[in-house]
Amino acid sequence: MCHIKLRKITDKKGAIELSIGTVVIIVLAMSMLILGIILIRNIFTTAGNAVTEIDQGVKNEINRLFAAGRERTLILYPDSKVIEVERGSSGSGFVVALGNKDQSSAHQFSYTVAFSTGGTCTGTPPQDVTMIAPGQGTDFTLPAKDVMENPIHITFQVPQTADLCNFVVEITPQIDGADQAPGYMTVNIIPE
Numbered sequence: 001m002c003h004i005k006l007r008k009i010t011d012k013k014g015a016i017e018l019s020i021g022t023v024v025i026i027v028l029a030m031s032m033l034i035l036g037i038i039l040i041r042n043i044f045t046t047a048g049n050a051v052t053e054i055d056q057g058v059k060n061e062i063n064r065l066f067a068a069g070r071e072r073t074l075i076l077y078p079d080s081k082v083i084e085v086e087r088g089s090s091g092s093g094f095v096v097a098l099g100n101k102d103q104s105s106a107h108q109f110s111y112t113v114a115f116s117t118g119g120t121c122t123g124t125p126p127q128d129v130t131m132i133a134p135g136q137g138t139d140f141t142l143p144a145k146d147v148m149e150n151p152i153h154i155t156f157q158v159p160q161t162a163d164l165c166n167f168v169v170e171i172t173p174q175i176d177g178a179d180q181a182p183g184y185m186t187v188n189i190i191p192e
Contacts, residue, residue: 073101074111074173074183077151082186085156087164089192093132093155094185098173099147106143110174112136113154116184119167126167126189130157154185162189 077095085092098109113133115125125131132155142148154169166189172182 073099073175073180074171075099075151076171076183076185081184082188084188084190085158086190086192087158087162088160090157091155092158093153095151095153096171097148097151098142100142100144100175102144104144106141107175108139108177109142110137110139111152112172112174114170114172116168116170119165119186121163121165121167121189124167126162126165128159128162129167129189131155131169132157156187158189164189164191 075097077097083092083094096111096113098111100107100109113131113136115131117124119126121127121129133152135152140148154171167187169185169187170182171185173180
């Protein structure tokens with residue numbers, strides 16, 4: 001039979017070195033965690049500020065376009081009326097803004113957005129392309145000589161398998177329930 005003798009450790013130097021090493025590792029890990037949290041917070045703060053600046057830039061440009069042509073009820077941005085959307089993307093699109101050109105009365109406004117005929121894509125709507133138009137068909141009041149405070153972002157979800165083609169979107173404003181002259185935006189689907 002084999003007997004194992006247990007010995008009592010009388011040298012505590014190894015135990016102290018292990019404890020100091022563990023404490024150093026914990027301190028370094030906590031430092032890295034705190035620095036990582038600060039870095040991530042700074043990244044998100046910077047990204048949020050960039051989005052706010054871009055949004056304000058679009059609003060300023062829309063206000064400039066309305067001021068340049070007060071007879072306009074509908075503004076589409078970009079003003080070129082052509083956008084490019086990459087395959088596999090979601091969230092790319094254009095901006096719609098409505099303005100009341102009446103000098104003395106408030107009116108009820110709404111809008112509709114629909115895929116239109118034209119373009120090189122097969123089918124209307126184009127295969128698997130999804131359009132997101134928030135607030136479509138919802139009435140809101142604009143005072144005399146006023147424009148929308150927040151423009152409407154019309155976005156598209158384009159699958160990876162979409163054809164490289166273009167399609168047309170028709171935006172029709174309504175004032176007090178009556179259709180006004182529509183605007184058109186051409187959307188080009190491009191590779192990633």
